[in-house]
Amino acid sequence: IKKIGVLTSGGDSPGMNAAIRSVVRTCAYHNIECIGIYRGYQGMIEGDFKEMGPRSVNNIVNKGGTILKSARSLDFKTTEGRKKAHQNLVNAGIDALVVIGGDGTFTGAEIFNNEFGYPVMGIPGTIDNDIYGTSHTLGYDTALNTVVECIDKIRDTASSHNRLFFVEVMGRDAGHIALNAGIGAGAEEILIPEEDLGLERLLESLQKSKASGKSSSIVVVSEGDKIGKNVFELKEYVEEHMPEYDVRVSVLGHMQRGGSPSCFDRVLASRLGVKAVESILEGKSNFMVGLYQDKVTLTPLEQAIKGSSKIDKELLRVSDIMST
Numbered sequence: 001i002k003k004i005g006v007l008t009s010g011g012d013s014p015g016m017n018a019a020i021r022s023v024v025r026t027c028a029y030h031n032i033e034c035i036g037i038y039r040g041y042q043g044m045i046e047g048d049f050k051e052m053g054p055r056s057v058n059n060i061v062n063k064g065g066t067i068l069k070s071a072r073s074l075d076f077k078t079t080e081g082r083k084k085a086h087q088n089l090v091n092a093g094i095d096a097l098v099v100i101g102g103d104g105t106f107t108g109a110e111i112f113n114n115e116f117g118y119p120v121m122g123i124p125g126t127i128d129n130d131i132y133g134t135s136h137t138l139g140y141d142t143a144l145n146t147v148v149e150c151i152d153k154i155r156d157t158a159s160s161h162n163r164l165f166f167v168e169v170m171g172r173d174a175g176h177i178a179l180n181a182g183i184g185a186g187a188e189e190i191l192i193p194e195e196d197l198g199l200e201r202l203l204e205s206l207q208k209s210k211a212s213g214k215s216s217s218i219v220v221v222s223e224g225d226k227i228g229k230n231v232f233e234l235k236e237y238v239e240e241h242m243p244e245y246d247v248r249v250s251v252l253g254h255m256q257r258g259g260s261p262s263c264f265d266r267v268l269a270s271r272l273g274v275k276a277v278e279s280i281l282e283g284k285s286n287f288m289v290g291l292y293q294d295k296v297t298l299t300p301l302e303q304a305i306k307g308s309s310k311i312d313k314e315l316l317r318v319s320d321i322m323s324t
């Protein structure tokens with residue numbers, strides 16, 4: 001292995017830049033050339049490559065987003081597109097690939113590996129933390145901190161006006177962000193896809209909380225929750241059944257994906273980047289690097305794609321007790 005390519009793909013997340021930096025510098029440390037591939041798989045198909053030395057990644061460890069840009073590439077889903085991408089890698093003398101992204105990105109990498117026997121290594125980058133084989137994905141910790149900071153601010157206005165706030169957070173089909181940020185920010189209730197509380201129990205819980213003397217409430221709603229109503233419909237529903245409440249909605253949206261990565265995400269990105277490159281140099285391929293019990297580990301891409309990251313049941317109980 002003389003040359004390794006690196007790309008970011010799918011949704012961006014804080015810590016991707018720190019991971020790019022780590023891959024580039026680990027290559028330099030081992031006297032290997034590193035090529036940055038722009039706009040994910042689309043850039044691979046278009047041959048949008050740039051040589052990256054250790055100084056090309058100065059001052060990015062603290063930056064959100066990705067300097068290599070990200071894209072969703074429909075062309076890469078076609079055999080034709082992947083053939084072109086493979087030819088471009090061969091022409092550029094790139095021997096292996098590190099892909100930073102979510103499960104879609106890993107699916108693409110696995111297919112590419114199967115088709116051409118091409119060495120690939122994945123680094124999990126998504127704020128949703130919905131990837132099997134790692135306790136944390138890049139950007140998740142930063143997103144939690146962003147959400148907690150926002151809810152703290154919402155709480156100030158909620159308590160000044162005796163309001164009930166529904167705060168919608170990201171997470172796709174996983175409730176990790178909602179559950180952890182909800183506990184961290186002291187939410188009354190947390191609605192996640194993994195556990196359908198049901199409308200009646202939600203009402204009961206809010207009524208109980210009101211009766212117990214709480215003057216304001218925050219309900220954190222995961223975007224993929226299964227209660228069957230979106231946050232605006234939830235507002236209407238609660239207003240109908242509890243007219244004494246002044247209900248407001250806040251959808252946090254894309255601010256959760258941005259911002260300077262937390263120290264945790266920077267350290268994680270640095271560790272995963274080193275492991276990804278060094279695993280390739282050891283001849284390994286088709287794995288995702290991740291964190292398990294605070295150790296950096298390898299999980300076959302296939303497992304990372306097929307498995308699901310489970311919610312910690314203990315957290316559900318803690319959340320219940322905290323809303324007493």
Ligand code: ATP
Pocket residue numbers: 009010011012041042071072073074076077078101102103104105106107108109111125126
């Ligand atoms: P996020 O979780 O943030 O959305 P992701 O990596 O899952 O990140 P996707 O848009 O699902 O994001 O996938 C990124 C890219 O991976 C796609 O645009 C496509 O180029 C490639 N990809 C996804 N699925 C496949 C597939 N079945 N075959 C080939 N390529 C794929």
